[in-house]
Each structure stands twice: as structure tokens, then as C-alpha cells.
Amino acid sequence: MFNEISVILKERMEYLEKIDLADRTDGTPRNKRLRQISADTGKFLSLLSVNLPEGEIIEIGTSAGYSTLWLAFAARETGRKIKTFEIDPDKVLLAKETFRIAGLEDYIELIHGDFFDYSAQLGQIAFCFLDAEKEIYERCFTEIAHKIVVNGLIVADNAIDQYEGVKPMINTATDDNRFDCLIVPIGNGEFICRRK
Numbered sequence: 001m002f003n004e005i006s007v008i009l010k011e012r013m014e015y016l017e018k019i020d021l022a023d024r025t026d027g028t029p030r031n032k033r034l035r036q037i038s039a040d041t042g043k044f045l046s047l048l049s050v051n052l053p054e055g056e057i058i059e060i061g062t063s064a065g066y067s068t069l070w071l072a073f074a075a076r077e078t079g080r081k082i083k084t085f086e087i088d089p090d091k092v093l094l095a096k097e098t099f100r101i102a103g104l105e106d107y108i109e110l111i112h113g114d115f116f117d118y119s120a121q122l123g124q125i126a127f128c129f130l131d132a133e134k135e136i137y138e139r140c141f142t143e144i145a146h147k148i149v150v151n152g153l154i155v156a157d158n159a160i161d162q163y164e165g166v167k168p169m170i171n172t173a174t175d176d177n178r179f180d181c182l183i184v185p186i187g188n189g190e191f192i193c194r195r196k
């Protein structure tokens, strides 16, 4: 999977990595920064999502599509499709560009809007990557927990570097007997919930 990343795709990933790095120091306002996952986290998401049960694969918080690309490698491998949600119009434009350049549009459905306006319409979910504002993590968990299929996963980013923000979700999920949960120290810390 990782050996099949094309030169064009690698270049787009490096381009986004550079913007993300510059964002962190050049005074770009927080809501306009790309705030991407690390490459290691991306590989981890690919590996986790390549062997999923039946159900939707979703991402909450697309930004410019960097994390979506990693999920899309697995989707290409397995012939599946990701639904990714992004509320910010400028980031939607960047993400569209990313998916077009990467040639992975067939494996990605980009939805411009607030995730909560769409969550009720979702069917059974096999995988959710949660990477939006930390204040909404617990609500996202509550909205989707009952839709996660057996052996399905929720993976939430920033469980270590923004532990206090993610804590309400961590506590709610850990207390929920339907899930086995663990924080994995990769990238910014990934909180994984597996539906029993």
C-alpha cells in the first residue's frame, strides 16, 4: 500500500506538510491552520482501516485532505469509499484540489457542512476518524456510538497533546461497556474505541 504512493501524490503530501508546518509559526489564525495528523498517524490509520467490517467509513474534520489521503489508500486497496466532513469552505476547496491531484476522487465523498447536520442520516459505521474541535468529540461519540458495527472502530486524534480537551469523550467511551478503549502513543496520541 505505502509502496504504491505515486510521485504526484507524494508531492501533494509534502506540499500540505509544508503549509501545515508554516501555519504553526507564521501567525495563521487557529481556525485557518491545517492542523494535520503526522505521517506516522496516517500510516496507522491506513493499516487500521484496511481490514474493516461492513459499514460506512467516515472522517469528521477533513481540513485540506491530508488524513483523508491516508484513509483513501486503504479504500483503494479494498474498493471502499470514505465520507469526509468539513465545515470550512476554504479547506473544502483545498481538499477538492488534493483529491483531484491525488487521483483518489473515486474513493472519497467530500461533504461540505457541519457533521451534526448529517449524522442522523448515516447508516451503520465501520470506522470513524474523529479530528475536529475537541469540544465536540464527546457529542460526536454519543451521536455515532450506537451505529458502530461489531469490530468497528472510532479513532480520535489529539488524545495526548490535547488530553484535557478530549477527556470528556475518553471518560464517556471508557465507561461505555459496548467498547474496548485504548490511547496509542503515536503522533498526537490516538484514542481507539473498538465495538465489542
Ligand SMILES: C[S@@+](CC[C@H](N)C(=O)[O-])C[C@H]1O[C@@H](n2cnc3c(N)ncnc32)[C@H](O)[C@@H]1O
Pocket: 034, 035, 036, 037, 060, 061, 062, 063, 064, 065, 066, 067, 068, 085, 086, 087, 088, 091, 113, 114, 115, 116, 131, 132, 133, 136
Ligand atoms: C484538526 S483539523 C483536521 C485535520 C485533518 N484531519 C488532517 O489531519 O489532515 C479539524 C477540522 O475540523 C473541521 N471541523 C470542525 N468542526 C466541524 C464540524 N462540526 N463538522 C465538520 N468539520 C468540522 C475544521 O474546520 C477543521 O478543518
